[in-house]
Amino acid sequence: MSKGLPKRSEDYSGWYNELVKKADLAENSAVKGCMVIKPYGFAIWEKMQQQLDQMFKETGHENAYFPLFVPKNLFEAEEKNAEGFAKECAVVTHYRLKNDPETKGKLIVDPEAKLEEELVVRPTSEAVIWNTYKNWIQSYRDLPILVNQWANVVRWEMRTRIFLRTAEFLWQEGHTAHATRQEAMDETTQMLDIYAQFAEEYMGVSVVQGIKTENERFAGAEETFCIEAMMQDGKALQAGTSHFLGQNFAKAFDVKFSNSEGKLDHVWGTSWGVSTRLMGALIMAHSDDDGLILPPKLAPIQVVIVPIFKGEEQLDIINEKVSEFIPLLKEQGISVKYDNRTTHKPGWKFAQYEMKGVPIRLAIGPKDLENGTIEMARRDTKEKQTISFEEISSIIPSLLDEMQDSIYQKSLNFRMDNSTKIDDYEEFKKQIEKGGFVYAHWDGSGETEEKIKTETKATIRCIPIDGENEEGKCIYTGKPSSKRVIFAKAY
RNA sequence: CGGGGUGUAGCGCAGUCCGGUUAGCGUACCUGGUUUGGGACCAGGGGGUCGCAAGUUCGAAUCUUGCCUCCCCGACCA
Secondary structure, X not given: OOOOOOOOOOOHHHHHHHHHHHOOOEEEOOOOOOEEEOHXXXXXXXXXXXXXXXXXXXXXXXXXXXXXXXXXHHHOOOHHHHHHHHOOOOEEEEOOEEEOOOOOOOEEEOHHHEEEEEEEEOOOOHHHHHHHHHHHOOEHHHOOEEEEEEEEEEOOOOOOXXXXXXXXXXXXXXXXXXXXXXXXXXXXXXXXXXHHHHHHHHOOXXXXXXXXXXXXXXXXXXXXXXXXXXXXXXOEEEEEEEEEEEOHHHHHOOOEEEOOOOXXXXXXXXXXXXXXXXXXXXXXXXXXXXXXXXXXXXXXXXXXXXXXXXXXXXXXXHHHHHHHHHXXXXXXOOOEEEOOOOOOOHHHHHXXXXXXXXXXXXXXXXXXXXXXXXXXXXXXXXXXXXXXXHHHHHHHHHHHHHHHHHHHHHHHHHHHHOEEEOOOHHHHHHHHHHOOEXXXXXXXXXXXXXXXXXHHOOEEXXXXXXXXXXXXXXXXXXXXXXXXXXXXXXX
16 A cells, blocks of 8 residues: 555545545445445445434434336426436346357356336335335334435446546435324424434535525425535535425325324325445545544444564563453444554554544553553544543543534534635625535525536535525525525535 | 556566567565564575467567456446
């Protein structure tokens, strides 16, 4: 492994690509557009999953699993949804291979094994799930249905990037069905809140909650809510979406129920998801030129201990000393790794664990044994301090909390510092070039949105939910507007 | 999908233009020794279908054709 990363300031995307590899998170596979998530990267994803899963269950959701394949006739049932995804679908057309009669040892697709009904590899599961819900729902007593699935999906993207946009990715998709519009809308916003809470409290990433414009809305939804995060290069990253589906899918799949008055009505739906893209957000939001910076709550290893020693006798003494306080940390639910391998030098280990973003490093050597101390270094600020053995079990947990908070504050400050209100189009163009979120007035038309996008590459990330109503003029057309929206270049 | 670049040991690269000894270098790896408070040093060693396939040639990493990967730019991207 070669040393060092490209500098963020010189080559941001090169920095990201190298970091993903050097921190052992993931790598490109032999399959076009598909990644291999390596154990260390997957451990972070598992921590995210566990936390999200818990939050879903606390709000009454259950996990289930639906098929990977969607028969084409089901897929096309909801027209807008089908149209929106059609261009990026992988399609199974045959079910058998056979030996190539012309070249020994090669296989060909057996032309006689053509499927009568092609199967679409799910780019999202609304179709197959709503087709199933049809059988599950007869009465208002069957509602609500609150189901989530953890799955993989495939979207045949033209241009891929590890974690941010891959042809196959892992995600969760919640699909709920409700008796009333209000209840479905409440579900939609509840899940958006959960995503925002997860991003901020666990990932330490500050986000804006908002509503997508019609152009950016999920195909088949009546309204799409999202959380938008800002990366260190000032670009936006959509970190999660929650869709109010109205009765669109219920109508497309004929999902009706009798209400308490005995009248038939279509059910109301929502769907919501976050994906392995969150890994990309986590990496890009916090890390520096020395490697990954992980928020303690999602770090697979929270504390690493590195012994510094000459000879086996010294190592034995350190081993013994360390074994005294490791249980005190583990008791408190802290994950600790003691790396007393003799195959690598301390300096090498320091650099490695910095690359991998381990929040706290403890180093203990002969000097410390003499003084009854240990050197404690925090990854985010690189600060080191010497503490006594007695203090370890009390200082570490509070430092982890402090780091979690400080990482979030830094992200929040960064977003604030790079958010500007602008009312002049020329100035707008300059600011978009610089990066960050630009709050500007917009006349509400898709046409204007499209023109601004063509001229500046900026898209409307969202109409912020907590934005104040404020009279103004559209930055492009000068037409009246009642609220600012967020423009930014996005991943 | 269009334009550009790229593919040679685990990783990073040179060699390719102008075909010709045994395909090199750094790093990583293995062995031995000295080391160990920020990516150690010395000596020795192993590892290659030169992206894949076909062709030209006495001879191909090098030339030709086709295919594929990854990266950058564009289009596309709930």
